[in-house]
Amino acid sequence: MPGTQMAVKAMPQNAFSTITLAAIASNLRSSSTDLVLCRETPIANTALYCQDSIPADNSQHHFRLPPPRNLRLCLSLGPEIGSGNVSRVFAAEVIPSRSTPHLQGRILPPLAVKISRRGMANTLLAEAENYAEMGILQGHVVPRCYGLYCAAIPNDM
Template sequence: MEVPQNAVATVTLEGLLQHIDGNPLSATFHRCELLPDMVQIYPVKALARNQKPRPGKFRPDGAAPRPPSTLPPPGDMHLNLRLGKFIGDGRSGIVFEAEQLPDAVANSEHAFPPLVVKIVRQERCQSGAREAWFYDHLECLQGVVVPRCYGWFELRLTPEWEVPAWSTYPTSNSRTDAIEGPAEFMSYHISDLREKNLRPSPIMTELAAARDRLFILVMERVGGRFQRQPTYDDSESEPRLSAAYTELAHMGVDMSLDIKGRNVCMAPEAPPGLPSLPSPFTGRTHNIRLIDFELALRTDWSVAVIVSNCESHFGSV
């Protein structure tokens, strides 16, 4: 039986943490709560110019609400993992295969698919939380066009503990969440935000400054990178990409700030992975998975506007 995405309460992860003397440590993480107001709607209406919006730009009923969850009450399962092969890294995180240790599901009727762990960078806790929020918000599209996500987990660090992955796979971006702020505010000048008394939610401000907390996302492993068809008119690739991003647009999610080849993957091979699910919006079954949501925007734009924004960046895929 497929394990519900909210079944895991704690995760023990081997191979991630060590003592300052070099000895390895087991790291036990606890599931974090994601608050509804962690991500605000873009564009910020209080900073809108005094211009009448063009017809059809905005949804007539405002931002798309999250459909009611179909998950059971949160579970209390404990998942034992060992850090595996390095897969890749980016602006906010470092991704590894996650080996499920033999007793991971010993007392459960459920089975997990192959998993990965995304280790959030020390200076990007806010970005990591935004990504976790979007996976939670897009619950109805997990297994459709986004990976199934089994939770956002936290560990409080002590001065005697080290995370070697942070130094082994450093980011080339020297900026931090505390400097940049969340993606919904990035295009505005700080003085304009202050004038209107606009700021991130308290939890997001707290996470931007956090340096003693270690966060991970546990997700199903997807397939390899999406490969465009080597044809002159790309008649097969473009519709598949557009259809995948359209599913997100139905939820008011615009990914156009971060559309690139490494963020578009194939669906996992089933088995050992889980099969793709049909879309609740279009009924379509996709073989594409979209990843990396730390720069995603929650908007009240229409589906057509969001899709147009995304299609303008398909040349980067």
């Protein structure tokens, strides 16, 4: 029927198992190298209680995600949109030809990538868990977070 639009679904937060950042690193042997990052599970935050206080109801209302997918996403970094002592944030664009073909017909909002400075990755773990705990709010009240991804970077890069 002319003028009708196909329904598209937002990608679930656990859709990607691997993210490749294209041409992000360099070393003595090559001008640019891709960095492949694998999905990690963030460490759970610790609940803090004041002495003599009554613990809150911790029967968390778990947000149910579909089973994790094994999709690949390849991104090219755009301009830096923020930075701090621990990390830098970049706009990112999907490279469709190097990503999983199943992304067609799915919604990906404008993307940003937060990259920790060398040796500072552990400082972002609590933030990753905060996003995981707010899964039900993602895309409505807080930005959607597609997860925590890590890679070992050789010292010569």
